[in-house]
Amino acid sequence: MESYKSFDPTEHGLSSNFRCKVPQEELLKLLESLGHGDHREGSIGIGLDSCVLPTRHDGISIVQTTDFFYPLVNDPYYQGKIAAANVLSDLYAMGVTECDNMLMLLGISSQMTLQERRISTKLVMEGFRDACLQAGTSVNGGQTVLNPWYIIGGVASSVCSRDEYIMPENAKVGDVLVLTKPLGTQIAVNAHQWLEEPSQWEKIEQVISKEDVIKAYLTAMFSMARLNRNGAKLMHKYGAHAATDVTGFGILGHANNLVQNQKESVSFIIKSLPIIAKMAEVAKACKINFKLLEGFSAETSGGLFICLPPEQAAKYCEEIQQLDKHQAWIIGEVIAGNHKATISPDVQIIEVDYY
Amino acid sequence: MESYKSFDPTEHGLSSNFRCKVPQEELLKLLESLGHGDHREGSIGIGLDSCVLPTRHDGISIVQTTDFFYPLVNDPYYQGKIAAANVLSDLYAMGVTECDNMLMLLGISSQMTLQERRISTKLVMEGFRDACLQAGTSVNGGQTVLNPWYIIGGVASSVCSRDEYIMPENAKVGDVLVLTKPLGTQIAVNAHQWLEEPSQWEKIEQVISKEDVIKAYLTAMFSMARLNRNGAKLMHKYGAHAATDVTGFGILGHANNLVQNQKESVSFIIKSLPIIAKMAEVAKACKINFKLLEGFSAETSGGLFICLPPEQAAKYCEEIQQLDKHQAWIIGEVIAGNHKATISPDVQIIEVDYY
Numbered sequence: 001m002e003s004y005k006s007f008d009p010t011e012h013g014l015s016s017n018f019r020c021k022v023p024q025e026e027l028l029k030l031l032e033s034l035g036h037g038d039h040r041e042g043s044i045g046i047g048l049d050s051c052v053l054p055t056r057h058d059g060i061s062i063v064q065t066t067d068f069f070y071p072l073v074n075d076p077y078y079q080g081k082i083a084a085a086n087v088l089s090d091l092y093a094m095g096v097t098e099c100d101n102m103l104m105l106l107g108i109s110s111q112m113t114l115q116e117r118r119i120s121t122k123l124v125m126e127g128f129r130d131a132c133l134q135a136g137t138s139v140n141g142g143q144t145v146l147n148p149w150y151i152i153g154g155v156a157s158s159v160c161s162r163d164e165y166i167m168p169e170n171a172k173v174g175d176v177l178v179l180t181k182p183l184g185t186q187i188a189v190n191a192h193q194w195l196e197e198p199s200q201w202e203k204i205e206q207v208i209s210k211e212d213v214i215k216a217y218l219t220a221m222f223s224m225a226r227l228n229r230n231g232a233k234l235m236h237k238y239g240a241h242a243a244t245d246v247t248g249f250g251i252l253g254h255a256n257n258l259v260q261n262q263k264e265s266v267s268f269i270i271k272s273l274p275i276i277a278k279m280a281e282v283a284k285a286c287k288i289n290f291k292l293l294e295g296f297s298a299e300t301s302g303g304l305f306i307c308l309p310p311e312q313a314a315k316y317c318e319e320i321q322q323l324d325k326h327q328a329w330i331i332g333e334v335i336a337g338n339h340k341a342t343i344s345p346d347v348q349i350i351e352v353d354y355y
Numbered sequence: 356m357e358s359y360k361s362f363d364p365t366e367h368g369l370s371s372n373f374r375c376k377v378p379q380e381e382l383l384k385l386l387e388s389l390g391h392g393d394h395r396e397g398s399i400g401i402g403l404d405s406c407v408l409p410t411r412h413d414g415i416s417i418v419q420t421t422d423f424f425y426p427l428v429n430d431p432y433y434q435g436k437i438a439a440a441n442v443l444s445d446l447y448a449m450g451v452t453e454c455d456n457m458l459m460l461l462g463i464s465s466q467m468t469l470q471e472r473r474i475s476t477k478l479v480m481e482g483f484r485d486a487c488l489q490a491g492t493s494v495n496g497g498q499t500v501l502n503p504w505y506i507i508g509g510v511a512s513s514v515c516s517r518d519e520y521i522m523p524e525n526a527k528v529g530d531v532l533v534l535t536k537p538l539g540t541q542i543a544v545n546a547h548q549w550l551e552e553p554s555q556w557e558k559i560e561q562v563i564s565k566e567d568v569i570k571a572y573l574t575a576m577f578s579m580a581r582l583n584r585n586g587a588k589l590m591h592k593y594g595a596h597a598a599t600d601v602t603g604f605g606i607l608g609h610a611n612n613l614v615q616n617q618k619e620s621v622s623f624i625i626k627s628l629p630i631i632a633k634m635a636e637v638a639k640a641c642k643i644n645f646k647l648l649e650g651f652s653a654e655t656s657g658g659l660f661i662c663l664p665p666e667q668a669a670k671y672c673e674e675i676q677q678l679d680k681h682q683a684w685i686i687g688e689v690i691a692g693n694h695k696a697t698i699s700p701d702v703q704i705i706e707v708d709y710y
Contacts, residue, residue, distance in 0.1 A: 051495035053456045055514040062514050066458045066498050077398040100410045103421045103510065105460070105467055107502075140406040148503040155510045156460065159417050207550075282407050 068153020423508020435482025
């Protein structure tokens with residue numbers, strides 16, 4: 001367990017049950033109805049992590065992404081770090097390691113007292129800024145509104161030459177799939193809330209102790225706050241063929257988006273699921289269908305999901321462990337196929353120790 | 356009056372009392388708690404409408420801005436256009452005429468029915484997209500969440516060489532001040548709401564007819580939806596020394612930000628205020644202190660406020676009238692001074708005809 005002093009509950013006000021993204025189906029329907037996107041050569045749009053757009057300057061593209069969402073954790077400082085790590089992750093998934101600018105997007109809860117707003121906003125902004133500094137970038141610009149619900153997010157932009165990003169489209173039969181963070185963050189965050197909800201807690205207390213719920217929650221928090229930047233750097237070093245990051249649509253949702261973008265006729269088969277310890281049991285016991293084992297449980301600021309040449313994958317995992325002090329896993333294979341991602345029927349659950 | 360068929364919710368399958376708006380009462384309460392009449396904060400880059408950041412590529416900067424806010428008008432399509440025009444305006448204020456990418460930020464109201472959400476979101480997105488196409492750019496990327504209140508906004512980015520933007524810092528004594536859109540949009544939007552609020556309507560019915568309220572509202576709507584792009588192009592042609600755009604802080608708020616950013620010891624004096632017809636009287640009669648004549652009434656997607664050499668200003672105004680079919684005005688002067696913007700005690704109100 002990393003050394004961490006819990007956020008003081010007297011500064012509460014960032015209740016974490018707000019998360020509610022628009023269902024992917026509905027969003028895609030809306031976007032399609034617009035003939036969404038751009039027809040300029042070399043631009044890519046929906047389904048992928050960042051847009052890549054040629055500029056009026058020869059050989060220079062802009063790679064850009066935005067994300068904003070509702071708080072997940074009680075600690076506003078960590079919430080800020082998670083928000084920044086989550087936005088930056090979409091650049092990292094494209095192999096972009098340098099962010100030229102970050103904008104911060106904030107909706108400050110109108111339901112808080114003035115005091116609560118001031119304290120929590122200061123902490124959120126500090127966490128966001130610190131994660132950006134760690135990423136070698138800084139926050140210049142943004143927008144703040146009052147809103148019934150707290151909102152935190154950002155916009156990450158990188159002005160890149162062609163060799164600075166990796167188009168996520170060159171997976172080859174025989175590649176292996178690597179994942180750089182464990183799954184189960186949503187379950188961990190929910191289980192932590194259930195400590196204060198007796199009717200839910202009763203359902204899971206047979207499979208997990210309160211102490212382990214707290215450990216799982218903090219593991220999720222640290223994992224979400226960790227940058228995928230080293231993972232992105234190593235994608236270049238070890239010749240990654242394609243990558244995405246695992247967020248709201250779950251590992252299989254993102255794997256499907258990625259496999260549909262591949263030039264060659266490939267499919268992905270996922271043979272193991274690294275999950276924060278005991279979260280698979282909690283997911284089963286809680287009677288809420290998170291679809292964790294089906295691969296659809298939402299993650300926030302999840303790991304990179306990378307197609308790597310088989311001879312490089314072990315070295316990739318070894319080096320990222322050295323740099324980040326956390327494990328990455330070979331979780332599956334790229335096979336010949338018709339652009340489908342599936343989880344193997346005999347999928348192995350890897351219980352990931354608490355950080 | 357431009358040809359415009361009023362937004363009819365029933366034509367889109369919505370009930371006739373559908374409003375794509377934040378409950379006004381609730382919003383006003385929030386604004387009071389903030390201590391000023393605006394729900395927006397400016398970007399972190401003090402004095403600049405957009406941030407300008409050098410990139411890792413020689414001579415290439417990224418110019419970027421974001422804004423998002425709550426709906427102002429009932430017509431979702433126009434609301435989308437206004438949001439895009441408002442975001443782009445911050446680039447235009449820097450003389451940047453080419454936007455390389457737009458991201459769209461949406462919060463879809465969780466208080467709407469599924470049907471209302473789909474229809475209104477489709478229209479908002481179409482308006483946003485059409486304004487972007489008109490601006491020669493397109494929407495690639497963004498984020499959508501469900502939120503109690505409707506939110507619409509975007510992120511505009513331009514990758515620029517040094518000659519493509521005009522740093523707003525070179526105003527000279529003897530320059531004149533030009534404004535490209537009339538003031539009074541906030542009053543017009545409010546007056547239009549008061550048509551349905553008898554207690555407020557009673558206060559203004561002595562000074563304006565219902566018909567003229569509707570005309571003023573539509574004039575405001577068309578004005579907010581109009582791009583400042585031609586204004587930006589002409590800033591280069593006529594050698595503008597500095598500019599900003601008029602939004603949430605009102606004309607004097609933005610004039611003050613701009614004058615404080617000037618290298619030379621100058622002040623601005625505003626001698627006339629072009630205001631949508633009858634809005635000055637409405638502002639006075641309504642007993643709500645919008646501070647319109649004091650220069651602090653919030654505008655959305657307002658005009659460019661430009662410091663131009665005196666021999667160029669008339670030509671600038673003439674050409675923008677030809678291109679945009681709407682007037683611009685010489686409203687004041689740059690004088691020697693200590694970085695203050697003031698409105699002349701004998702300021703002249705220019706009543707601007709309904710579009």
